[in-house]
Amino acid sequence: MRRGLIYGVCAGVLMLASMSGAFAQNRQQHSAPPKFKGDPLAPAKALAPKRPQSAKPPVEIVYFKGKLLSETQEMLSDVVLQDVVNQLWKQADAHGHEGEYNHFINISRILMLSNPHEFEPFDTSAHLLWSTDRVDEGLKVLKQGLEANPNNYYFYDEIGMHYVIRVKDYKAAIPYYEKAIALKCPWSSYNILATCYEKTGQPEKAIAILEKAAIYPENKVGQRRLRVMLEKYKGVKRGSSTP
Numbered sequence: 001m002r003r004g005l006i007y008g009v010c011a012g013v014l015m016l017a018s019m020s021g022a023f024a025q026n027r028q029q030h031s032a033p034p035k036f037k038g039d040p041l042a043p044a045k046a047l048a049p050k051r052p053q054s055a056k057p058p059v060e061i062v063y064f065k066g067k068l069l070s071e072t073q074e075m076l077s078d079v080v081l082q083d084v085v086n087q088l089w090k091q092a093d094a095h096g097h098e099g100e101y102n103h104f105i106n107i108s109r110i111l112m113l114s115n116p117h118e119f120e121p122f123d124t125s126a127h128l129l130w131s132t133d134r135v136d137e138g139l140k141v142l143k144q145g146l147e148a149n150p151n152n153y154y155f156y157d158e159i160g161m162h163y164v165i166r167v168k169d170y171k172a173a174i175p176y177y178e179k180a181i182a183l184k185c186p187w188s189s190y191n192i193l194a195t196c197y198e199k200t201g202q203p204e205k206a207i208a209i210l211e212k213a214a215i216y217p218e219n220k221v222g223q224r225r226l227r228v229m230l231e232k233y234k235g236v237k238r239g240s241s242t243p
Contacts, residue, residue, distance in 0.1 A: 085114050101128045116148035123158065135166060153185035164192060170199040181209075187219040194225065203233045 088107055095103035105128055108121040122145035129138035139162055146155035160176035163169045177193035190213030197206035207229050213222035 081114065085111065088114075096124075096128075101132060104128060112144070116145075119145065119149070119154055122155070126158070126162075130162075130166060138162070151183065153180040153183040153189065156180035156183070157185060157189050160189075160192065160196075164196065170196040174200065181212075187213045187216040187222060191219070191222045191225065194222070194229075198229070203229065207233065 088111055092104050092107040092111070095101075095107065105125045108125040111118065111121040112125075122141055126138040126141045129135070129141065139159070142155055142159050142162065146159065149155055156176045156179045160173040160180065163173035163176070174193065174196045177189055177196060180189045181193060190209050194206040194209040194213065197203070197209065207226065210222055210226040210229060213219050214226050216222070
Protein backbone atom coordinates (compact mmCIF):
# COMPACT_ATOMS: atom_id res chain seq x y z
CA MET A 1 0.00 0.00 0.00
CA ARG A 2 2.89 2.37 0.82
CA ARG A 3 4.44 2.00 -2.64
CA GLY A 4 1.01 2.16 -4.23
CA LEU A 5 0.33 5.53 -2.59
CA ILE A 6 3.67 6.85 -3.77
CA TYR A 7 3.01 5.56 -7.28
CA GLY A 8 -0.27 7.41 -7.25
CA VAL A 9 1.35 10.67 -6.16
CA CYS A 10 4.13 10.29 -8.74
CA ALA A 11 1.66 9.50 -11.50
CA GLY A 12 -0.27 12.64 -10.66
CA VAL A 13 2.90 14.75 -10.62
CA LEU A 14 4.07 13.23 -13.90
CA MET A 15 0.72 13.80 -15.54
CA LEU A 16 0.53 17.41 -14.36
CA ALA A 17 4.10 18.05 -15.50
CA SER A 18 3.50 16.56 -18.94
CA MET A 19 0.21 18.40 -19.32
CA SER A 20 1.71 21.73 -18.30
CA GLY A 21 4.69 21.17 -20.63
CA ALA A 22 2.47 20.32 -23.57
CA PHE A 23 0.24 23.30 -22.82
CA ALA A 24 3.20 25.71 -22.69
CA GLN A 25 4.58 24.35 -25.96
CA ASN A 26 1.20 24.71 -27.61
CA ARG A 27 0.91 28.31 -26.40
CA GLN A 28 4.26 29.11 -28.00
CA GLN A 29 3.38 27.55 -31.35
CA HIS A 30 -0.22 28.68 -31.68
CA SER A 31 -1.97 31.89 -30.83
CA ALA A 32 -5.13 29.86 -30.28
CA PRO A 33 -5.67 26.14 -29.73
CA PRO A 34 -6.38 24.18 -32.92
CA LYS A 35 -9.97 23.23 -33.58
CA PHE A 36 -10.93 19.74 -34.67
CA LYS A 37 -14.24 18.81 -36.24
CA GLY A 38 -15.81 15.48 -36.80
CA ASP A 39 -13.68 12.64 -35.43
CA PRO A 40 -13.43 13.00 -31.61
CA LEU A 41 -10.01 11.32 -31.79
CA ALA A 42 -8.70 13.92 -34.21
CA PRO A 43 -6.69 15.82 -31.53
CA ALA A 44 -4.80 12.69 -30.56
CA LYS A 45 -4.24 11.67 -34.18
CA ALA A 46 -2.99 15.13 -35.12
CA LEU A 47 -0.48 15.24 -32.27
CA ALA A 48 0.69 11.64 -32.66
CA PRO A 49 3.88 11.04 -34.68
CA LYS A 50 3.46 9.60 -38.17
CA ARG A 51 3.90 5.82 -38.11
CA PRO A 52 5.46 4.04 -41.10
CA GLN A 53 3.51 1.18 -42.65
CA SER A 54 5.87 -1.47 -41.27
CA ALA A 55 5.47 -0.31 -37.67
CA LYS A 56 3.83 -2.49 -35.01
CA PRO A 57 0.08 -2.22 -34.38
CA PRO A 58 -1.10 0.76 -32.28
CA VAL A 59 -2.04 -1.45 -29.32
CA GLU A 60 1.58 -2.54 -28.91
CA ILE A 61 2.78 1.06 -29.12
CA VAL A 62 0.35 1.99 -26.35
CA TYR A 63 1.57 -0.96 -24.30
CA PHE A 64 5.18 0.12 -24.78
CA LYS A 65 4.37 3.65 -23.70
CA GLY A 66 2.50 2.30 -20.72
CA LYS A 67 5.55 0.28 -19.69
CA LEU A 68 7.80 3.28 -20.06
CA LEU A 69 5.46 5.36 -17.93
CA SER A 70 5.41 2.63 -15.27
CA GLU A 71 9.21 2.59 -15.10
CA THR A 72 9.25 6.37 -14.77
CA GLN A 73 6.69 6.19 -11.97
CA GLU A 74 8.81 3.64 -10.14
CA MET A 75 11.92 5.77 -10.49
CA LEU A 76 10.12 8.86 -9.21
CA SER A 77 8.51 6.92 -6.38
CA ASP A 78 11.95 5.77 -5.22
CA VAL A 79 13.13 9.38 -5.19
CA VAL A 80 10.07 10.49 -3.24
CA LEU A 81 10.37 7.57 -0.85
CA GLN A 82 14.03 8.28 -0.14
CA ASP A 83 13.27 11.94 0.53
CA VAL A 84 10.47 10.98 2.93
CA VAL A 85 12.78 8.54 4.72
CA ASN A 86 15.48 11.21 5.04
CA GLN A 87 12.99 13.65 6.53
CA LEU A 88 11.75 11.00 8.96
CA TRP A 89 15.33 10.33 10.11
CA LYS A 90 15.80 14.05 10.76
CA GLN A 91 12.61 14.14 12.80
CA ALA A 92 13.58 11.03 14.73
CA ASP A 93 17.03 12.44 15.54
CA ALA A 94 15.50 15.71 16.70
CA HIS A 95 13.12 13.89 19.05
CA GLY A 96 15.92 11.67 20.31
CA HIS A 97 18.14 14.65 21.18
CA GLU A 98 15.25 16.19 23.08
CA GLY A 99 14.71 12.99 25.05
CA GLU A 100 11.31 12.42 23.43
CA TYR A 101 11.86 8.69 23.12
CA ASN A 102 8.26 7.70 22.40
CA HIS A 103 8.24 9.97 19.33
CA PHE A 104 11.54 8.48 18.20
CA ILE A 105 10.21 4.95 18.63
CA ASN A 106 6.99 5.69 16.72
CA ILE A 107 8.86 7.25 13.80
CA SER A 108 11.27 4.31 13.82
CA ARG A 109 8.33 1.95 13.30
CA ILE A 110 7.62 3.74 10.03
CA LEU A 111 11.29 3.52 9.06
CA MET A 112 11.24 -0.23 9.78
CA LEU A 113 8.42 -0.60 7.26
CA SER A 114 10.16 1.54 4.65
CA ASN A 115 13.29 -0.62 4.75
CA PRO A 116 13.22 -3.73 6.97
CA HIS A 117 16.85 -4.44 6.04
CA GLU A 118 18.07 -1.29 7.77
CA PHE A 119 19.13 -2.42 11.24
CA GLU A 120 19.38 0.90 13.09
CA PRO A 121 15.63 1.61 13.58
CA PHE A 122 15.15 -1.84 15.15
CA ASP A 123 18.28 -1.68 17.26
CA THR A 124 17.89 1.86 18.57
CA SER A 125 14.17 1.42 19.28
CA ALA A 126 14.86 -1.76 21.24
CA HIS A 127 17.48 -0.04 23.40
CA LEU A 128 15.18 2.92 24.05
CA LEU A 129 12.35 0.56 24.99
CA TRP A 130 14.64 -1.23 27.42
CA SER A 131 15.80 2.07 28.90
CA THR A 132 12.15 2.92 29.66
CA ASP A 133 11.47 -0.46 31.31
CA ARG A 134 9.59 -1.88 28.33
CA VAL A 135 11.82 -4.94 28.07
CA ASP A 136 9.32 -7.25 26.40
CA GLU A 137 8.53 -4.67 23.72
CA GLY A 138 12.24 -4.22 23.03
CA LEU A 139 12.70 -7.95 22.55
CA LYS A 140 9.67 -8.05 20.25
CA VAL A 141 11.20 -5.33 18.05
CA LEU A 142 14.46 -7.29 17.75
CA LYS A 143 12.56 -10.43 16.81
CA GLN A 144 10.78 -8.47 14.07
CA GLY A 145 14.18 -7.43 12.78
CA LEU A 146 15.32 -11.05 12.88
CA GLU A 147 12.26 -12.20 10.95
CA ALA A 148 13.09 -9.70 8.20
CA ASN A 149 16.81 -10.59 8.18
CA PRO A 150 17.17 -14.31 9.00
CA ASN A 151 20.41 -14.72 7.04
CA ASN A 152 22.40 -12.11 8.93
CA TYR A 153 24.08 -12.72 12.28
CA TYR A 154 23.20 -9.29 13.69
CA PHE A 155 19.80 -9.88 15.27
CA TYR A 156 20.73 -13.34 16.54
CA ASP A 157 23.61 -11.64 18.32
CA GLU A 158 21.45 -8.79 19.64
CA ILE A 159 18.76 -11.11 20.99
CA GLY A 160 21.40 -13.32 22.58
CA MET A 161 22.93 -10.23 24.22
CA HIS A 162 19.49 -9.27 25.50
CA TYR A 163 19.15 -12.58 27.33
CA VAL A 164 22.72 -12.39 28.69
CA ILE A 165 22.73 -8.79 29.92
CA ARG A 166 19.12 -7.90 30.71
CA VAL A 167 17.58 -11.23 31.67
CA LYS A 168 20.67 -13.17 32.85
CA ASP A 169 19.26 -16.22 31.08
CA TYR A 170 22.34 -17.81 29.52
CA LYS A 171 20.47 -20.91 28.46
CA ALA A 172 17.97 -18.88 26.44
CA ALA A 173 20.83 -17.01 24.75
CA ILE A 174 22.65 -20.13 23.52
CA PRO A 175 20.49 -21.02 20.47
CA TYR A 176 20.73 -17.44 19.18
CA TYR A 177 24.51 -17.32 19.48
CA GLU A 178 24.78 -20.76 17.92
CA LYS A 179 22.91 -19.42 14.90
CA ALA A 180 25.01 -16.26 14.87
CA ILE A 181 28.30 -18.16 14.61
CA ALA A 182 26.85 -20.29 11.82
CA LEU A 183 26.80 -17.07 9.79
CA LYS A 184 29.51 -14.52 9.15
CA CYS A 185 29.94 -12.87 12.55
CA PRO A 186 32.64 -11.15 14.65
CA TRP A 187 34.75 -13.10 17.12
CA SER A 188 32.92 -11.45 20.02
CA SER A 189 29.91 -13.70 19.31
CA TYR A 190 32.13 -16.76 19.86
CA ASN A 191 33.42 -15.34 23.14
CA ILE A 192 29.93 -14.70 24.53
CA LEU A 193 28.71 -18.11 23.43
CA ALA A 194 31.64 -19.64 25.32
CA THR A 195 30.54 -17.73 28.42
CA CYS A 196 26.99 -19.05 28.02
CA TYR A 197 28.26 -22.62 27.74
CA GLU A 198 30.41 -22.25 30.85
CA LYS A 199 27.59 -20.62 32.82
CA THR A 200 25.29 -23.53 31.96
CA GLY A 201 27.77 -26.22 32.99
CA GLN A 202 29.14 -27.06 29.54
CA PRO A 203 32.88 -26.23 29.83
CA GLU A 204 33.86 -28.65 27.07
CA LYS A 205 31.72 -26.75 24.59
CA ALA A 206 33.07 -23.44 25.89
CA ILE A 207 36.65 -24.61 25.27
CA ALA A 208 35.80 -25.86 21.80
CA ILE A 209 34.23 -22.52 20.86
CA LEU A 210 37.16 -20.54 22.28
CA GLU A 211 39.54 -22.62 20.20
CA LYS A 212 37.67 -21.47 17.12
CA ALA A 213 37.58 -17.88 18.36
CA ALA A 214 41.29 -17.84 19.24
CA ILE A 215 42.33 -18.13 15.59
CA TYR A 216 41.45 -14.45 15.15
CA PRO A 217 44.73 -12.60 15.88
CA GLU A 218 42.90 -9.57 17.31
CA ASN A 219 40.86 -11.68 19.73
CA LYS A 220 43.22 -11.29 22.69
CA VAL A 221 40.37 -11.74 25.15
CA GLY A 222 39.36 -15.09 23.68
CA GLN A 223 42.96 -16.32 23.57
CA ARG A 224 43.49 -15.40 27.22
CA ARG A 225 40.22 -17.02 28.28
CA LEU A 226 41.13 -20.20 26.43
CA ARG A 227 44.38 -20.50 28.38
CA VAL A 228 42.54 -19.91 31.65
CA MET A 229 39.84 -22.46 30.88
CA LEU A 230 42.28 -25.12 29.74
CA GLU A 231 44.03 -24.74 33.09
CA LYS A 232 40.78 -24.57 35.05
CA TYR A 233 39.16 -27.60 33.40
CA LYS A 234 42.12 -29.92 32.99
CA GLY A 235 40.00 -32.95 33.80
CA VAL A 236 37.38 -32.22 31.18
CA LYS A 237 37.11 -34.70 28.36
CA ARG A 238 35.90 -33.38 25.05
CA GLY A 239 32.27 -34.31 24.73
CA SER A 240 31.78 -34.46 28.49
CA SER A 241 29.56 -31.93 30.25
CA THR A 242 31.24 -32.17 33.67
CA PRO A 243 34.83 -31.63 34.78
